[in-house]
Amino acid sequence: MSDTPWINSYPAGVHWDAALTLSSVPQLLHDAVARWPDLPALEFMGKKTSYRELQALVDQATKGFQQLGVRPGVHVGLFLPNTPHYVISFFAILQAGGTVVNYSPLDAEKVLEHKIEDSHTDMLVTLDMSMLYPQMAKMLTHTRLQKLIIGNIAEMTPYPDAVRANLEKAGQLCAIPQDAQHVLFADVLANDGHYTPVAATDPTETIAVLQYTGGTTGLAKGAMLTHANLTAACSQIVETTHTEPRLLEEGKERLLAVLPLFHIYALTVDMLFGIRLGAEIVLHTRFDVEAVVKDLAAKKITVFPGVPTMYTAIIHYPQIKEFDLRSLKFCNSGGAPLPVEVLQQFQSITGCTLLEGWGMTETSPTGTFTPVSGLRKLGSCGLPTPGIRFKFASIDDPRTFVARGERGEICVAGANVMKGYWNKPDATRDAFTADGYFRTGDVGYMDEDGFIYIVDRTKDMILSGGYNVYPRNIEEAIYQHPAVAEVSVIGIPDxxxxxxxxxxxxxxxxxxxxSFEVLKEFLKDKLGKHEMPQAMEIRPELPKTPVGKLSKKELYDEEAKKRVAA
Incomplete structure (x- = not known):
């Protein structure tokens, strides 16, 4: 029995053993500039920036950061929405030899404090927006954070004065103190761009990004993603598109980046993959379904990575049939399991095959991909991505592995897998098997053709009456109800x-x-008795993570509070 059965299911032109690029991350941009200097790299609120212009801005920011003390070993935070500030700062920090620490604007105050202290962030880039600056200004008073670099959205638009006036009128801007703890982003760029090159280091060892993982319990951990982890992941995605004929053309694609770049999925699949492809990256600061649908049509977007909730919103947009979305060529869903119903409806509306993939922060975040052509299986998240190996550890005894086809904890190995958790040697040791495979915490299995099926998270698995019950199975059944848009299933004490x-x-x-009785009647031929929900709650909205995927953490917390109050 082959230990790589998925190779036979690969589409023509895609190779599991393809050579992967293991370089510094800034090299991705240098290579793109060399190939497509005058093509647009970014489009933001109507302003286009060419690859040559983007590199010039990165060079100026690199020198500016170096003047502020950024060098190897220095960690710089990014607390930004999808604006050019993010792209420029990201590449400049790495080009100066520093490490990027990503922060989410939706993080609670205690989470921000923990990340700043744990990651050793002394300097951070943000905007003068009322939804951003006050949170970090507070951190200057009682954490190790010493300096804020402050940009504003208007400076990156075609009409800065008009945009700034509109933002001020709407009360969205903050006054910024003029002191040593505050530096304007414009001042960081105010130089000739002749930065001091940093001595070459081993990309497989040098940390590019500290990417904090969520988790339902405990404090967030910083996954140490090296330059090689990120460039390998980028290479893996590129290889999956090398179908015959080619799915994507380098230097000719337009990518809509609405997923937040501070999230690993968007960082790799939107920004790094977009630059590797020589694409024009259209930046949206947030997901607004009307704005997204209009841009998909008007700007002839060809590449649109998203999460299931975004595709759900698009297919339910009331005027969707009025828009021509046939320019779409590559739509990928990640971050959460994709309901089959959503996949089928999206494809019928756009004509574009909606591909599903699975990955994690710790895998940069590649893991599986759905073939563009050839064999595809509904309900599967696809095949192992080029260069990645899979094994399945026993749920009862993680030191042993189960046979193909049996359910177990997914364990992966590849050049994209993180170096470990920052400052947490014990957690790092526990996260890997004895032979170096990363234990994902996801339960799944592989079929005879090499397709992976995610059953659930080990922590979300419900033990009901001695049976292992998987919320994913229940959710898929409920999604078949014609009135249901979104559903989350959790385990509660019984x-x-x-x-x-x-x-x-x-x-x-x-x-x-x-009613709940109507739901149970609908599900009785779709679920086993041990899987049948014992409670239901209809809500106007369900909690979501910053990237837009459904989040169960808040639901678990609410149920726990109800029990305490009872």
Whole structure:
């Protein structure tokens, strides 16, 4: 029996053993500038920046950061939405030899404090927006954070004065103190761009990004992603598109980046992959379904990475049939399992095959991909991405591995897998098997053709009456109900069963709420008795993570508080 059965399922032109680029991350931009200097790299609010112009801005920012003390070993935070400030700062920090630490604007104050202290962030880039600056200004008073570099959206637009006036009128801007702790982004760029080159280092060892993982319990951990981890992941994505005929043409694609770049999925699949492709990256600061649909059509977007909730919003947009979305060539869904119903509806509306992939922060985030052509299987998240190996550890005894086809904890190895967790040797040791495979915490299995099926997270698995119950199975069944737009299923305590499933549901626009009895009647031929939910709650919205995927953490927290109050 072959230990790489997935190779036979690869489409023509895609090779599992393809050579992967293991370089410094700034080299991706240098190579793009050499090939496509005058093509647009970024488009933001109507202003286009060519690859040559982007590199010039990065060079100026590199010198400016070096003058502020950025060098190897210095960690610089980014607390930014999708604006050119993010792209420029990201590459400049790395070009200066520093390490990027990503921060989410949705993080709670205690989480921000933890990340600043844990990551040794002394300097951070943000904007003068009222939704951003006050959170970090507070950090200057009681954390190790010493300096803020402050940009503003208007300076990156075609009409800065008009944009700034509109933002001020809307009360969205903050006054910035003029002191040693505050530096304007414009001042960081105010130089000739002749930075001091940093001595070459081993890209497989040098940390490019500290990317903090979420998690339902405990403090977030910083995954140490090296330059090689990120460039390998980028190479892996490129290889999956090398179909015959080629799916994408270098230097000719337009990519819509609405996923937040501070998230590993967007960082790799939107920004790094977009630059490697020589694409024009159209930046949106947030997901607004109307703005996204209009840009997909008007700007003839060809590449649109998203998460299931975004594709759900698009297919339910009331005027969707009025827009021509046939320019789309490559749409990838990640971050959460993709309901089959959403996949089929999106494809019928756009004519574009919606591809599903699985990955994690710790894998930079590549893992699996759905073939563009040839064999595809509904319900599967695809095949192992080029260069990645899979094994499945026993749930009962993680030191042993189960046979192909049996469910187990997914364990992966490849050049994209993180170096470890920052300052956490014990957590790093526990995260890897004895032979160096990363333990993902996801439960799944591989079929005879090498396709991977994600069953659930080990921590989300419900033990009900002695049975292992997987919320993903229940969610897929509920998604078949014609009135359901989104659903999250969690385990809640049950005196009889130990745990029971509770479904949280958001209805499609205009749909009438239904009773729990109606739901159970609908599900009785779709689920086993041990899988049947024991409770249901219909809500106007379900909690989501910063990247837009459904989040169960808040639901678990709410249920725990109810039990304490009872």
């Amino acid at each position: 005196e009889y069963r130990g745990q029971a499933a509770k479904a949280f549901i958001k209805l499609k626009a205009g749909q009438t709420p239904f």
